[in-house]
Amino acid sequence: MNTDWLLQHSPALIIALPLLAAFLMPVVDRISRKARNVFAIIVLIVEEILVLFLAYDVFGGNPHIYTMGAANPLTTVPAQAAVPIRIVLEVDAMGIFMAMISATVCLAAGIYSLAFIEEEKGKGKYYTLLLLILVGMLGMELTGDMFNLFVFLEVLTIACTALIAYRSNTGDAVEGAFKFLIISSIAALFVLFAIALLYAQYDLLNMAALASAIQYSNLDKIALVLLVAAFAMKCGSVPMHFWTPDAYSVAPASITAILVAASQASLYALFRVCFSLYGVTLNLSTIGGALIIFGLLSMFVGVTMALPQKDIKRLMAYHAISQTGYMLLGVGVGLYLLAKPEFSTYGIKAMEGGIFHIINHAMYKGLLFLTSGAIFYRLKTRNLNEMGGLGHSMKWTAIFFIIGALAIAGIPPFNGFASKLLIYEAAYKVSPILSIIAMLVSILTLASFVKVFHSAFMGPKIYDVEEVPKSMLAGMAVLTFVIILFGLFPGWVVGNIVHPAAQALADQAAYIQAVIGG
């Protein structure tokens, strides 16, 4: 087996491996506890290596195409037909960028789970569902087919719902899961309806082929509204955000970290639809303006709702809404400025900011949720009023929390600063007020995390607890390592990873050409 073969088939392998492993998990679970843990971690590590291996090639400048079921995976259009018929996986820089986020967060959460769920029942099912979430996310991010996107969206929904309700012995876990399930089912029906509208007009399901055929008729506009509404619901942007705090706060902390990455997969689908599917046929400044308004509302409402919270995970969930606002603002400003030729360099800068913020947010918000899980693991409470003095005994957790909190507030040596600065700069070109609001939200974010740090870690020693087990610390250390790495070398990351991703998203012609071939 040489590396060329592996590279060519890796888009399919990346999706197939965790899918196969997920359904092998109940069998391995029968052997022994240790076999199950080793199996889960090995699968997650192999997955991460495969994704990084493919990413290295994709960032080198060649997007990968994989046609499912064809004799040669590169022939997207069969000889007898004029359009792509089979399911096509299209891996460009943006898709693999999101896949890196998903694989890394799942790896960290998987290591963390080893000790974290040790006392719960049904651990085999837990890992099965965890791998299925990974399948759903990676499928959404790598696919180039509308209906396939819908199928993976539903795989993601079912696995997430089951894991949000994992602690079903506590009353509110199931309630949070209901909210998530109802919102997700309706969003998925909207997506399916939009797919029906597009298929009725063009007889196509492939995104690239659709993008080259699309006429921007009235039905297309309705489909666009349905798709944007559905994915905005799923990513937790403000008018449809109310499921986020409930679902995030009741899920086990390791799953909450993955849910952050899962809602970003929906965010990715939103961007993919706006840029690659509709792209040049859109009135760019209108849809950009809509995304800016969504973003501002999410930022401001999220952070002001977070300030008075007493439940540590609910507070962090509201911050997740507010940080999603930054991504929408960055990419919205990008769309808005790309429509004006004299500002197009700032447009790309803004998109880089928004996209860089996606990976930063997944890392530091994942880390913060994991630390809140560590506190819950020792104290069995999420209420901030009952905590205190944990800095005396849980030193590593406290350090990880400080790093995460400083990163989310955008304090210089950490990664949040780099992406927020890019967004401030570019948003200033649209209107200084946008930058002012964005900075104000950052300050409020810092304020509420100072509050959490003070009430959880400072003060006299109240509880006689030990540090959390090593595997939980290792899970947090993985994410901390990425945060510090990105914080120390933001220029390298933006130039080599984020810029190709932003370019791939903005360049609709290249996306179409990769599948249809001119």
Next chain:
Amino acid sequence: MIWAIYFAIASLLAIGIYGVITKKNLMKIFISISIMETGVNLMLIAIGYIPGGTAPIENGDFTTYVDPLPQALVLTAIVIGVSVLALALVMVINYYEKNKTLEYRRLMKW
């Protein structure tokens, strides 16, 4: 004739959305979601329909046939819908055992 089908689709979607928004009983919410799902599936079937068309089975004695792809899509969508519904019903049972009610009360909690 074809307008009757689109009218049916619109009615099913409207009834479903109305039910999800207004009802507080969990069973009724999931029944409403199922109704919406039927509407969307009917939509997919309707767009592939050709008047007078037969099943696309290759035996040589047909001239017009309906588009088979939407039917394949609908089969997939039905399977997905069933599994979501099954998961939802399991959770409804769990919820009922805990709270002895099917009313969903925490919808507006801050």
